[in-house]
Amino acid sequence: MGRWLAMLVAVTALGALPGAAALQSSETAWREIAWPFPRDGWPAGRAFRCDGGECLGIEVYLRPKLGFCNCDGGVADDDEVDRVSDLDLISERFIPLRTGEPIRVAGMAGRVRAYDPRIRGDAPHLAVGIAVSHRCDLLVAVAHGAAAADEVQRFAAALLDANEIRRWMQSAMQTR
Amino acid sequence: MWGYVRGGTIVAACLLAGLGEASAESQKIGAPPEALNMRLVGSNDLQARSAYQPTIHRQGERWIAYIGHHGGTDETPAPVNPQTGKAEPNGTSIVDVTDPAQPKYLRHIPGQEGKYESGGAQMVRICDGKALPKGDRNAVYMLRTFGGEAHEIWNVANPENPVLITRIEGLKDTHKNWWECDTGIAFLVSGAPDWRTRRMTQVYDLSDPAHPVKIRDFGLPGQEPGSTGAVPTELHGPISTGPAGNRVYFGYGTNKGGFLQIVDREKLLNGPKQPTPENLRIPEIARMPMSAMNGAHTTFPMKDMPIAEFARDKDGKTRDIVMIVDEAILNECNEPRQMVWFADVTVEKLPMMVSNYTVTESSGGFCERGGRFGSHSSNESMAPVYYKKMAFISFFNAGVRALDIRDPYHPQEVGYFIPSITAATDKRCVKIDEQERCKVAIQTNNVETDERGYIYIVDRANTGLHVLELTGPARAAAGLP
Numbered sequence: 001m002g003r004w005l006a007m008l009v010a011v012t013a014l015g016a017l018p019g020a021a022a023l024q025s026s027e028t029a030w031r032e033i034a035w036p037f038p039r040d041g042w043p044a045g046r047a048f049r050c051d052g053g054e055c056l057g058i059e060v061y062l063r064p065k066l067g068f069c070n071c072d073g074g075v076a077d078d079d080e081v082d083r084v085s086d087l088d089l090i091s092e093r094f095i096p097l098r099t100g101e102p103i104r105v106a107g108m109a110g111r112v113r114a115y116d117p118r119i120r121g122d123a124p125h126l127a128v129g130i131a132v133s134h135r136c137d138l139l140v141a142v143a144h145g146a147a148a149a150d151e152v153q154r155f156a157a158a159l160l161d162a163n164e165i166r167r168w169m170q171s172a173m174q175t176r
Numbered sequence: 177m178w179g180y181v182r183g184g185t186i187v188a189a190c191l192l193a194g195l196g197e198a199s200a201e202s203q204k205i206g207a208p209p210e211a212l213n214m215r216l217v218g219s220n221d222l223q224a225r226s227a228y229q230p231t232i233h234r235q236g237e238r239w240i241a242y243i244g245h246h247g248g249t250d251e252t253p254a255p256v257n258p259q260t261g262k263a264e265p266n267g268t269s270i271v272d273v274t275d276p277a278q279p280k281y282l283r284h285i286p287g288q289e290g291k292y293e294s295g296g297a298q299m300v301r302i303c304d305g306k307a308l309p310k311g312d313r314n315a316v317y318m319l320r321t322f323g324g325e326a327h328e329i330w331n332v333a334n335p336e337n338p339v340l341i342t343r344i345e346g347l348k349d350t351h352k353n354w355w356e357c358d359t360g361i362a363f364l365v366s367g368a369p370d371w372r373t374r375r376m377t378q379v380y381d382l383s384d385p386a387h388p389v390k391i392r393d394f395g396l397p398g399q400e401p402g403s404t405g406a407v408p409t410e411l412h413g414p415i416s417t418g419p420a421g422n423r424v425y426f427g428y429g430t431n432k433g434g435f436l437q438i439v440d441r442e443k444l445l446n447g448p449k450q451p452t453p454e455n456l457r458i459p460e461i462a463r464m465p466m467s468a469m470n471g472a473h474t475t476f477p478m479k480d481m482p483i484a485e486f487a488r489d490k491d492g493k494t495r496d497i498v499m500i501v502d503e504a505i506l507n508e509c510n511e512p513r514q515m516v517w518f519a520d521v522t523v524e525k526l527p528m529m530v531s532n533y534t535v536t537e538s539s540g541g542f543c544e545r546g547g548r549f550g551s552h553s554s555n556e557s558m559a560p561v562y563y564k565k566m567a568f569i570s571f572f573n574a575g576v577r578a579l580d581i582r583d584p585y586h587p588q589e590v591g592y593f594i595p596s597i598t599a600a601t602d603k604r605c606v607k608i609d610e611q612e613r614c615k616v617a618i619q620t621n622n623v624e625t626d627e628r629g630y631i632y633i634v635d636r637a638n639t640g641l642h643v644l645e646l647t648g649p650a651r652a653a654a655g656l657p
Contacts, residue, residue, distance in 0.1 A: 041432035041468035067431065067505045069374070072294040079372045079407070088406035095404045174607035 028055045030159055035061070037089050046168070048159060050145075055155040058145030061086060062160070064137060064172040071136040075110035082113070085129030086142045091117035094127065097149055105160050106169040108132035108139060114149035121146065128153045130160075134173050202545055203597045203617055210540075213591030213650035214578060217630065217643045220279040223255050224600040225266045227634035228298040229352070230641065232273065232557075232626040235316055239626060240335050241279070242302060242318055243269040243634055243641060245287060247295025249602055257284045265289045266296040268320055269641075270335045276630050276643040282336050288323025295323050299350065299365075302332070303357035310360070310384035317341070317385045319362065321350035327364055329385045341385050349374045352413030352473075354424075359383065361391075361445065363414040363424060368393055370401040375410040377426070379445065391445060396428070396437075397453035409433040412473050412503070415556065416441060421479065423461075429471025430503045431514050431550075436464045436475050438524055464519060464527040466500070469512035473503035474553045477521075478564045484583060496522045497584045504550025504572055507604050508615075509543035514550035516569055518584045533587045535574040540594075546615025547604035547637060548572035552622065559627040566590075566646075566654045568631055573617040576633045578646060580653045591650035594618055595635065595642045602637040629656055 029052035035044035045063020050056065065084065070076060075084075078100040087094045100113030110132030119125045127144035143156035159165060209216060226246040233240050245266035248254050254263040259281075267287030272280040287297030299321040305311035318330045318338065326345035330338040349367030356362070360383025367374050376395035380388050393400075396408040409429045416424045424444060426437040437460060444459040466472060476499040486493050498521050502514035515534035521527040534551070535542065542549040555568045562568075567579045567587075575594030579587045595618050603614035621636035631644040646654055 039468070066510060069293055069430070071292055072290065082372060083407040083410075091405075093405045174610065 028053050028155065028158070030060075033059075037061075040089075050155060050159075054151070055145070055147070058143060058147060058152055058155050060141060060143040060156050060159055061089065062139065062141035062165075062169070064139050064169070066137045068133060068136050068138045070133070074133040075131045075138070078111065078113050081111050081129050081131050084138055085113075085131045085140045087115055087117065087127065087129045090127065090142060090144055091119055093118045097126070103130060103132065103157075105130060105132045105139065105141075105157075106166045106173075108134045108173070110139075112153060114153065117144055119144075124148075126152055128156060130156070137173055139169055139173055202615060205597055205599060207596055209596045210575070210594040211592065213646060213648045214576070214593035214631070214644050215647045216593070216595070217645050218273075218275075218277040218279050219595075219640060219642045220271055220281055221598070221600055221640040222269050222271075222634070223257060223281070223284060224252075224638045224640070225255055225269065225284075226292070226296070226602070226636050226638050227269070227621060227641065228296075228636070229300055229622050230624045230632045230634050231300050231302050232624055232630075232632055233302040233316070234627065235333070235335065237274070238272060238335075239274045239276075239628070240282075240332075241269075241271040241273045241632060241641065242300045242320075242332070243271065244298045244300040244320060245269065245296045246298055246636065247288070247290040247292050247323070249291060249638070253291055254289070259284065268297050268300055268318070270332065270338070271641065272335070273626075273630070273632070273643060279641060279643060283338065285320075285330070285338055288325060290323055297321055297323065297328075299353050301353055301355040303355055303360075305333075307357040308360045308383050308385065315385075319353060319355050319382070321353070324349040324367065326350070327353070327366070329382065329388075342388060344378075344380070344388055351375055351411075354414050354416050355382065356416055356418050358418060360385075361416070363416060365411055365413055371395060371399055372401070372403060372407050373399040373410045375412070377411060377414060392449035393451050394444060394459075395451070395456060397456050400451040400453065400456060403453070409435070409471070412471065413475075415475055415477060417477055417479070421477070423477065425475040425477050425498055427472030427475035427500065429466070430473065431469075431471045431505045431511055433468050434466040434471035434500075434502065436466070436472055436498060436500055436519060436527065438462045438464075438521060438527065462521075462525050462527055464529075466517070466529075467512075470502045470514060470517075472500050473551075474499070474501040474556065476501070476554050476556060476567070478581075478584070481564050481584060483585065485585065492522065495520050495584070496524075498527070499554060499567060499581070499584070501551050501554050501569060503552050504548045507547055508606050509537075509549055510606065511550075514552075516551050516554075516579070516587070518581075518587060531585050531587055533569075533579060533589070535571050535577060535589075535592075540574060542574050545573045546617040547619045549574060552620075555623050555625045555631070557625045557627075559625065561627055561629045561656070562625055562654060566650075568623045568625060570620045570623045570633060572619050572621070572636070575618060575620045576623050576631065576644070578631075578650050580650075582653075590653055591646060591648075593633070593642070593644050595620070595633070595639060598639055601635070601639045604637065629654070
């Protein structure tokens with residue numbers, strides 16, 4: 001029943017109107033928004049937009065992808081991040097900016113990599129893709145905004161480290 | 177300091193209250209198999225090794241089954257081989273099935289160390305030396321994967337004492353290969369280290385198995401080295417119709433984002449080989465996307481099928497059909513249904529799905545039984561006994577299903593067989609309320625047929641090999657005496 005519960009909680013959260021859920025810190029204000037993408041092979045995840053402070057406009061999309069063939073090796077390299085981290089939801093033409101690096105999210109190990117999603121705009125628009133795994137399952141996140149990649153990554157990492165988000169990820173991944 | 181507010185929990189509670197508990201029909205040790213119009217002829221436990229591809233080959237007066245294995249389990253990473261008394265990583269089982277009622281285990285060739293998909297030697301294909309253009313006429317060659325790191329060719333003319341001939345290594349993955357015995361051309365599912373995908377195609381000339389000659393690397397634009405942007409779905413496996421048919425049918429995806437790719441074999445072999453996006457597009461005739469919720473494990477071509485319903489039509493009496501089989505990968509229905517699809521590819525540039533088939537879940541309470549439920553693979557033998565008449569689909573905990581496909585616009589299930597579990601059958605688990613809950617169920621993984629009409633199914637959950645035959649109306653539908 002735990003998996004059903006996790007899915008239902010996610011569905012419930014997604015069904016809430018923007019503004020019904022909010023995460024706040026001294027310098028940022030994250031607001032949960034509706035999943036902005038059409039249905040694809042994976043169930044929709046959760047989407048957040050930062051409306052305050054330095055992180056104005058950064059959006060983060062995260063979701064579990066249950067069933068991943070590299071059960072032992074996990075997210076082994078940057079190609080894996082390119083493939084699985086949902087960058088293609090925001091741009092089919094993304095270009096990596098540099099070699100990725102290891103990351104841990106909610107106790108799960110994986111990699112993070114910075115990208116130029118090649119989205120037109122007045123200001124430079126950069127993104128980071130994150131993929132971590134637990135056994136045969138993945139948790140992926142993509143964050144983007146008109147900020148330096150390091151900043152996008154820093155704000156995204158802070159959101160993912162929030163207690164409620166961490167608990168949700170662990171529940172969705174059945175890792176608790 | 178974070179604060180968090182969320183609405184909508186009432187909705188969740190209401191939805192939870194609506195979830196009923198279906199009655200589970202768990203398998204029990206000692207219970208008989210479940211069957212309709214199929215009969216168990218013989219079996220072998222395959223040393224309780226998780227099994228993937230069976231390939232049955234006639235060698236003189238003998239019939240030999242070669243069975244590729246997945247890696248070991250957490251509990252038993254390397255089962256003991258009773259013939260050697262040693263713990264051996266799962267590899268390839270060689271079984272004499274000349275008398276299908278009494279399969280005789282001949283030899284186990286160890287594979288790569290590793291567990292589940294990470295080790296073993298999943299795939300196996302066989303070609304006679306006398307069929308290959310430059311083979312030793314006295315040899316019988318076995319092409320097998322070695323975990324994710326290599327392809328190997330063995331001489332199995334004496335199946336009790338196989339001899340390693342050659343090795344193609346340095347890969348990051350392997351999977352479901354195809355080998356043309358009359359030309360020696362092999363389409364190897366590999367992970368070339370510099371490609372952006374885990375599985376793509378390496379085309380080799382294996383007409384002289386002792387001296388493999390690489391022809392080219394092939395994949396989808398976006399997978400090649402140095403590319404950027406979205407990476408297309410990885411390859412699962414190809415099936416070639418050889419020089420006469422001049423087509424290779426590639427299946428991409430497992431349980432997501434799948435598609436069928438139809439490729440001109442001649443252009444693939446002899447076109448420009450540098451893996452540029454332009455060169456990768458040249459051999460492609462068509463690409464048919466499936467639902468994003470399904471993948472393509474097997475793409476089995478059946479050209480020029482007469483369709484009885486269309487017999488009086490002035491045009492289109494026969495159709496070229498590709499049967500596409502998805503692979504279920506999650507236990508207890510935690511994913512969209514993976515099933516069987518029939519595509520009409522008569523107009524190659526515009527292939528179209530025309531029918532589908534799935535086991536009815538409620539017919540066995542299969543979402544409750546444990547393990548995977550859904551399709552995985554079909555027989556790939558094109559021997560006349562069943563070709564274009566009957567297809568056999570492995571369906572994990574629903575066993576194997578016999579389909580009458582003479583009218584591929586309306587495939588009909590005419591038989592099934594779900595083996596009994598044994599003490600060797602491994603558990604399959606899901607997390608419920610943060611606790612692991614495990615069930616034991618048959619996991620019929622792959623299926624193949626031989627020219628005599630026997631059907632061979634193997635179990636992913638370590639239950640072994642079952643040799644079956646059709647009975648009753650299903651046997652009559654296949655035209656067997």
